[in-house]
Amino acid sequence: MPTLSSALDPRSIIVLAGLMGLLMSVVLFSMRRSYPPSIRGLREWTLAPLASFVSTVLFALRGVVPDIFSIVLANMVLFQGCILYYAGSQLFLGHERDTRAWSAVTVVLGVVLFWFSEVQPSYPIRLAVFTFAISGLFFAHARLYLRHRTKRVGRRLMTGLLLLQSLVAGLRCLSAVLGEAGVGMLDATWLQSLYIVMYSLTALMLSIAGVLMATDRLRLEFEFMATHDPLTGMLNRRALIERCEHEVTRARRGAGDGALSLLMLDADHFKRINDAFGHQTGDEVLRELALRLQAPMPPLARLGRYGGEEFLVVLPGLGHDGARAVAERLRAGVGEPFAPESPLAAAGIGRLSVSIGMAVFQGPADTLDALLARADAALYRAKAQGRDRVEIA
Numbered sequence: 239m240p241t242l243s244s245a246l247d248p249r250s251i252i253v254l255a256g257l258m259g260l261l262m263s264v265v266l267f268s269m270r271r272s273y274p275p276s277i278r279g280l281r282e283w284t285l286a287p288l289a290s291f292v293s294t295v296l297f298a299l300r301g302v303v304p305d306i307f308s309i310v311l312a313n314m315v316l317f318q319g320c321i322l323y324y325a326g327s328q329l330f331l332g333h334e335r336d337t338r339a340w341s342a343v344t345v346v347l348g349v350v351l352f353w354f355s356e357v358q359p360s361y362p363i364r365l366a367v368f369t370f371a372i373s374g375l376f377f378a379h380a381r382l383y384l385r386h387r388t389k390r391v392g393r394r395l396m397t398g399l400l401l402l403q404s405l406v407a408g409l410r411c412l413s414a415v416l417g418e419a420g421v422g423m424l425d426a427t428w429l430q431s432l433y434i435v436m437y438s439l440t441a442l443m444l445s446i447a448g449v450l451m452a453t454d455r456l457r458l459e460f461e462f463m464a465t466h467d468p469l470t471g472m473l474n475r476r477a478l479i480e481r482c483e484h485e486v487t488r489a490r491r492g493a494g495d496g497a498l499s500l501l502m503l504d505a506d507h508f509k510r511i512n513d514a515f516g517h518q519t520g521d522e523v524l525r526e527l528a529l530r531l532q533a534p535m536p537p538l539a540r541l542g543r544y545g546g547e548e549f550l551v552v553l554p555g556l557g558h559d560g561a562r563a564v565a566e567r568l569r570a571g572v573g574e575p576f577a578p579e580s581p582l583a584a585a586g587i588g589r590l591s592v593s594i595g596m597a598v599f600q601g602p603a604d605t606l607d608a609l610l611a612r613a614d615a616a617l618y619r620a621k622a623q624g625r626d627r628v629e630i631a
C-alpha cells in the first residue's frame with residue numbers, strides 16, 4: 239500500500255512541473271508573437287517558465303550529475319526564473335525593469351549554496367537560505383500587484399499565488415531553522431512534498447495568470463480602439479452616439495430631473511489652417527482643441543470627436559441655462575491665446591475659435607435624432623452669423 243509521501247515522489251513531481259513550464263513557455267511565446275508590443279512583459283514571462291524547466295531538469299538529475307549543477311546551478315536558475323516573472327510584471331504594469339538588486343542576490347545565493355554543498359555540506363542551511371531569499375522575492379513581486387490593485391481575475395490570481403508562495407517558502411524556511419529540514423531535497427516527507435507541489439503548481443499558475451492578464455489587456459486595448467478617436471484620444475462618433483442614446487433613455491425616465499442638453503461644436507475656418515500650415519499642424523490644432531475642451535467640463539458630461547473638426551458634448555442633468563453656461567465657457571476656453579512658447583504660436587497661429595449649436599431635451603416625446611438635428615441647425619446659424627458664438631435651437 240503506497241503512502242501519501244511515496245505516491246508524491248518528488249523527482250516525478252519536479253519533472254512534470256518542468257514539462258508544464260515548458261508548455262506554458264510555448265503558449266506565451268506564441269502569444270508574444272501575435273500580441274501588440276504595447277503589451278509589455280511577455281518576453282520575460284516566456285523566458286521565466288523556460289528557466290523553471292531548465293532548473294527542474296537539473297534538480298531531477300540529482301545524483302547523476304555533480305552537485306554543483308543539480309544544487310547550485312539548479313537553484314540559481316530557478317531563482318532567476320522567478321526574477322524573470324517579476325521583471326515581466328514590472329513591464330506589464332508600466333514600470334521599467336528594475337531587478338538588479340535581485341540579480342545580485344542570485345550571485346550571493348550561488349556563493350552560499352556552493353559553500354554549503356561543496357565545502358561544508360549542509361542541506362538545512364542551504365534550504366533556509368534559499369527559501370528565505372525566494373520568499374522575499376515572491377513578497378516583493380506580490381507587493382507590486384498590491385500597489386496596482388484591481389478586481390480583474392488574472393491580477394487577483396497572480397497576487398494570491400505570489401502571497402501564498404511567499405508564505406509557503408517562509409514556512410519552509412522556518413521549519414529548516416527549527417531543525418525540520420529533512421535530509422535532502424528529494425526526501426519524501428509530507429512537508430517537502432507539499433513544498434515541491436506548490437512550486438510545481440506555481441510555475442504553471444503564474445503563467446496562466448500572465449496569460450489571463452495579457453488577454454484581458456488585449457481586450458481592453460481593442461475596446462479602447464473601437465470607442466476612441468486615435469488622433470485626440472476622445473470618444474469616437476460611435477461611442478458618442480451610444481452614450482447619447484443611453485442619456486436620452488435616462489432623461490426620459492426622469493434622471494437628472496429629465497434635463498439633458500447637447501452641444502455641437504465646429505472649429506472655425508479650419509480649412510484655412512490646413513491650407514496655410516499643412517495637415518500635420520491641422521492635426522496638432524485638433525489635439526490642442528480636444529485638450530482645451532476637456533478642461534472645463536462638468537463631471538457627468540461626455541465629450542467626443544463627432545467628425546473631422548466637429549465635436550459633440552452630452553450634458554446630462556443640464557437644461558437651457560446650465561448648458562448655455564458650459565457652452566460659453568468652452569467657447570471662451572478655446573479662444574484663449576496660445577502661450578508664446580507653444581509650437582502652434584511658433585507656427586504663426588494666433589487664436590482658435592469654435593462655433594457652437596446647442597439643443598435642449600424637450601421631454602419624453604423628444605428623440606436623439608431630433609436633438610442632433612436641432613443642434614446641427616443651431617450650429618449652422620452660429621456659422622452664418624459670424625462664427626465664434628453659441629446659438630440655441
Ligand SMILES: Nc1nc2c(ncn2[C@@H]2O[C@H](COP(=O)(O)OP(=O)(O)OP(=O)(O)O)[C@@H](O)[C@H]2O)c(=O)[nH]1
Nearest residue numbers: 504505506507508509510512517520521546547621
Ligand atoms: N488636419 C486635419 N484636417 C481635417 C481632419 N478632418 C477634417 N479635416 C479638414 O477640416 C476641414 C473642414 O473644412 P470646412 O468644412 O470647409 O470648414 P472650415 O474651414 O472649418 O470652415 P467653417 O466650418 O465654415 O468655419 C477640411 O479641410 C478637412 O479636410 C483631420 O483629421 N485632420
